[in-house]
Amino acid sequence: MQIDLAGRTAIVTGSTGGIGLAIARGLAASGARVVVNGRRAPAVEQAVSAINGLGAGGAVGFVGDLGTAEGCAALVAAHPECDILINNLGIFEPKDFFETPDADWTRFFEVNVMSGVRLSRAYLPGMEKRGWGRVVFISSESAFNIPVEMIHYGFSKTAQVSVARGLAERMAGTGVTVNSVLPGPTLSEGLADMLKPEQEKTGKPMEELAAAFVMEHRPGSIIRRAATVDEVASMVVYLASPQASATTGASVRVDGGVLGTI
Incomplete structure (x- = not known):
C-alpha cells in the first residue's frame, strides 16, 4: 500500500517527542506538510529540523500551549486551514482519586479534551467545505480500562472517544472522517x-x-x-490516508491486546 498525502497539510499537536513526533514523521514521509507543535521553541525547532532532514513533505513549527483557549486561537490564526488534524496533545500523572483536587481534573480536561474540541471546531468546517478531511484523537486503552491509579486521566481519555464518535456522526456524508486511536x-x-x-x-x-x-x-x-511509537504512528498515518475512507467513528486499538473484549 502506497500512502500519498502530497498536497495535504497536517497539524499534529504535542509533536516534539514520543508518539506525536513519530506521527509527524510518518505523515511527512507520506508527503504531507506537517505543522509541529510544542510549548518550547528549542524542542519545536529540533523536531522540525529532524523531519525536514528526511525530505518528502517537510515540516514547519508552531510554539504554543494548546491546552489553553488562547493557544488554540493562536494556532488557528497562524495556520487557518488543514486537511489532517491529529489531536495528540495529552498529559498523564498517577495520583490517587482521593488526593486529586478539582484543579487537576480541570487541567486534564482542558489539555486532553478541550484542546481537541477547540481545534476540531475550528478546522472541521473547512474540511467539510473542501469535501475531504481527517481528524484523529489519540486516546488510550485507558479510556476503557480505567487505571485505578489515575482515574482522572482515564476519564479524559473516555471523553476523547465520545467526542470523536459524536463528531464522526456530525460529519456524516461530508467526506470527512473522525476516529480515535487507543495505544496501549x-x-x-x-x-x-x-x-x-x-x-x-x-x-x-x-x-x-x-x-x-x-x-x-x-x-x-x-x-x-x-509497543514502539512507530507502531502507533503507522496506524494513525493509515487513518489519515485516502485508503481509510470507509473507517470513521471507530476506536482503533494499538494496545497489544491489553483490552480483553472482542
Whole structure:
C-alpha cells in the first residue's frame, strides 16, 4: 500500500517527542506538510529540523500551549486551514482519586479534551467545505480500562472517544472522517525516563525493562511488551490516508491486546 498525502497539510499537536513526533514523521514521509507543535521553541525547532532532514513533505513549527483557549486561537490564526488534524496533545500523572483536587481534573480536561474540541471546531468546517478531511484523537486503552491509579486521566481519555464518535456522526456524508486511536503501553520518552533509574541500576536493555513493566501493570497484554511509537504512528498515518475512507467513528486499538473484549 502506497500512502500519498502530497498536497495535504497536517497539524499534529504535542509533536516534539514520543508518539506525536513519530506521527509527524510518518505523515511527512507520506508527503504531507506537517505543522509541529510544542510549548518550547528549542524542542519545536529540533523536531522540525529532524523531519525536514528526511525530505518528502517537510515540516514547519508552531510554539504554543494548546491546552489553553488562547493557544488554540493562536494556532488557528497562524495556520487557518488543514486537511489532517491529529489531536495528540495529552498529559498523564498517577495520583490517587482521593488526593486529586478539582484543579487537576480541570487541567486534564482542558489539555486532553478541550484542546481537541477547540481545534476540531475550528478546522472541521473547512474540511467539510473542501469535501475531504481527517481528524484523529489519540486516546488510550485507558479510556476503557480505567487505571485505578489515575482515574482522572482515564476519564479524559473516555471523553476523547465520545467526542470523536459524536463528531464522526456530525460529519456524516461530508467526506470527512473522525476516529480515535487507543495505544496501549508504549515505549516513548515518558516511559523510558521512568524506567531509566532501573536501567542504570541493573544494566538491562530498556526494551526488557519495558516488557517487565507491561506484564506487571497490564498482564493481559498479548504481545507481552511495550509497543514502539512507530507502531502507533503507522496506524494513525493509515487513518489519515485516502485508503481509510470507509473507517470513521471507530476506536482503533494499538494496545497489544491489553483490552480483553472482542
